[in-house]
Amino acid sequence: MKFVDVFEMAYKNTKRKKKKNIAIVVIFAVIIIVFNLTYTLTVALSDKASTNITDNSNLKIIDVDTVGEEISEESISRIREIDHVDMAIFKFTPSVSIDKDAVEATVLAMNSEQASYISGYSLELGDEDIILNSNMEDLGYKPGDQIEISYNARVTSDSGTRVSKKLTLVGFYQQPMIASWYENVFIVSQNTVNEIGASLYGTSIENFKDSGITRQTINVFIDEVDNVKVVADLIEREGLITSYGLEYSEGLPQLAKMIILIGMIIIVTLLLLGVVIMNVTLNNSLKERYREIGILKSIGINSQSISKILNLEVFFIWVVISIIATLMSVLVIKLLPKLMDLSMMGDLKFTVLQFIVSIAATYLVMIITTSRTIRKVSQLKTIDVLRSM
Numbered sequence: 001m002k003f004v005d006v007f008e009m010a011y012k013n014t015k016r017k018k019k020k021n022i023a024i025v026v027i028f029a030v031i032i033i034v035f036n037l038t039y040t041l042t043v044a045l046s047d048k049a050s051t052n053i054t055d056n057s058n059l060k061i062i063d064v065d066t067v068g069e070e071i072s073e074e075s076i077s078r079i080r081e082i083d084h085v086d087m088a089i090f091k092f093t094p095s096v097s098i099d100k101d102a103v104e105a106t107v108l109a110m111n112s113e114q115a116s117y118i119s120g121y122s123l124e125l126g127d128e129d130i131i132l133n134s135n136m137e138d139l140g141y142k143p144g145d146q147i148e149i150s151y152n153a154r155v156t157s158d159s160g161t162r163v164s165k166k167l168t169l170v171g172f173y174q175q176p177m178i179a180s181w182y183e184n185v186f187i188v189s190q191n192t193v194n195e196i197g198a199s200l201y202g203t204s205i206e207n208f209k210d211s212g213i214t215r216q217t218i219n220v221f222i223d224e225v226d227n228v229k230v231v232a233d234l235i236e237r238e239g240l241i242t243s244y245g246l247e248y249s250e251g252l253p254q255l256a257k258m259i260i261l262i263g264m265i266i267i268v269t270l271l272l273l274g275v276v277i278m279n280v281t282l283n284n285s286l287k288e289r290y291r292e293i294g295i296l297k298s299i300g301i302n303s304q305s306i307s308k309i310l311n312l313e314v315f316f317i318w319v320v321i322s323i324i325a326t327l328m329s330v331l332v333i334k335l336l337p338k339l340m341d342l343s344m345m346g347d348l349k350f351t352v353l354q355f356i357v358s359i360a361a362t363y364l365v366m367i368i369t370t371s372r373t374i375r376k377v378s379q380l381k382t383i384d385v386l387r388s389m
Contacts, residue, residue: 001301001302001305001308003308006305006308006309006312007312009309010308010309010310010312010313010315010316011312011316013309013313014313014316014317017285020285021317021320023281024281024285024317024321025317025320025321025324027277027281028277028321028325028362028366029321029324029325029328031270031271031273031277031362032321032322032325032326032329032358032359032362033325033328033329033332034270035267035270035271035358035361036325036329036332036333036350036354036358037329037332037333037336038266038267038270039267039354039358040333040348040349040350040354041348042262042264043349044348044349059225059228059244059245060221060222060223060224060225060228061176061178061219061220061221061222061244061245062219062220062222062228062231062232062235062242062243062244063091063178063179063180063217063218063219063242063243063244064079064088064217064218064219064220064235064240064241064242065216065217065240065241065242065243066216066217066240066241067241069216070212070215070216071090071215071216071217071218071240072215073215075238075240076088076090076215076218078238079218079220079235079238082231082234082235083227083231084222084223084224084227084230084231085220085221085222085223085231086117086221086222086223087114087117087118087220087221088218088219088220088221089108089109089110089114089218089219090109090214090215090217090218091108091180091217091218091219092108092109092193092197092213092214092215092216092217093106093107093108093181093182093185094106094107094151094193094196094197094200095151095152095182096149096150096151096186096196097149097150097151098147098148098149098150099148099150100148101139103136103139103184104182104183104184105149105182105183105184105185105186106181106182106184106185106186107130107149107185107186107187107188107192107193107196108185108186108187108188108193109187109188109189109190109192109193109194109214110125110187110188110189110190111125111189111190112124112125115131115171115173115187117221118173118176118187118221119131119171119172119173119174120173120174121171123170123171124170125170125187125188125189126189127189127191127192128166128167128168129167129168129169129170129188129189130147130149130167130168130169130170130186130187130188130192131169131170131171131172131173131186131187131188132147132169132172132173132186133172133173133174133175133184133185133186134172134173134174134175135175135184136172136184137172141169141172142169143169143170143171144168144169145168145169146166146167146168146169147166147167147168147169148164148165148166148167149164149165149166149167149186150162150163150164150165151163151165151196151199151200152199152200153199153200153202154199154200154201154202155202156202160202163199165192165195165196167188167192173187177245178219178245179245180217180219193214194208194209194214197213197214201213218240220235228244232244271361271365275365275368275369279369279370289377290377293306293377293378296309297381303378303379304378306377306378307374307375307378310370310374310377310378311367311370311371311374314366314367314370314374315363317366318359318362318363318366321362322359322362322363325358325359325362326355326358326359329350329358330350333348333349333350336348
């Protein structure tokens, strides 16, 4: 038979038996959809876990503490001289608020150089200036605005009042996610922090500065995540206590590997299930067609042509499965983030590689599981086929 005739006969047979093929299409389409969903979630979650280690600037910061004792200027100077240390600042963060917008925050002292480092652009920070975190941009603030902050001022041992201070907004910065920082941390000058701290403790600015309260903890900013542990070890040689986010994130690569392993187990299980289902369903379907095959042989169609017809039918079924499964996979992956909270994962993506692998694996499974039966059926002698009917 000519290929055109074989193609036409296979197409007509597939179309005529579409009701019987529905079960195969549905089962394999579901398997491919689950495969794509599992693969997508596995890749997204493992990428998210890896990103937390490799690209997370929040893990480049070390908290340094002394448990109530004052850190000397000599110690912080030595810390600033350590290789890979970009910046080290004393961390004393008294509470303030912007009453107009009901915003609660703390303020942190920096000089112009430090403020430029953390904001990412050049800034001049004077005693009457303030830098807000980027969350405040949503409230409509812009550089040049007058920001009125208020804070507690101690009057007697058991009474106090609220004091207001107006500062000029000179810029914004992206606040790092540091466990020891308040949700909103605004940057001001050291003199402003001393003024607020003195009011809070009900003492003079000079007495407050001499008390050492502002010099009990330090934040150290490191150039690269890989250098955090080395720097932390050197700081601890100063007799100081360190803590950093990387300590709690070091298990994430193992988590990513575990996620990938579980995902692969699910994917392999689905493929094996597909092999079993295809083997049972298609092979039974072929055996039910002995009469049809016997008639084809009786009118002179050879075994090779019958084999081509049956293989093309498998191919047409695979095309239908691939189209339905791919469209449904894309739809499910697009809708899933809208139906469930998947913030712990990265972006869910259906990639070209994933598409090729899923449909190629399906076709391979279909060919492997049906080839033996197709070869056996197509090579049967006409008399044997008729006897088996």
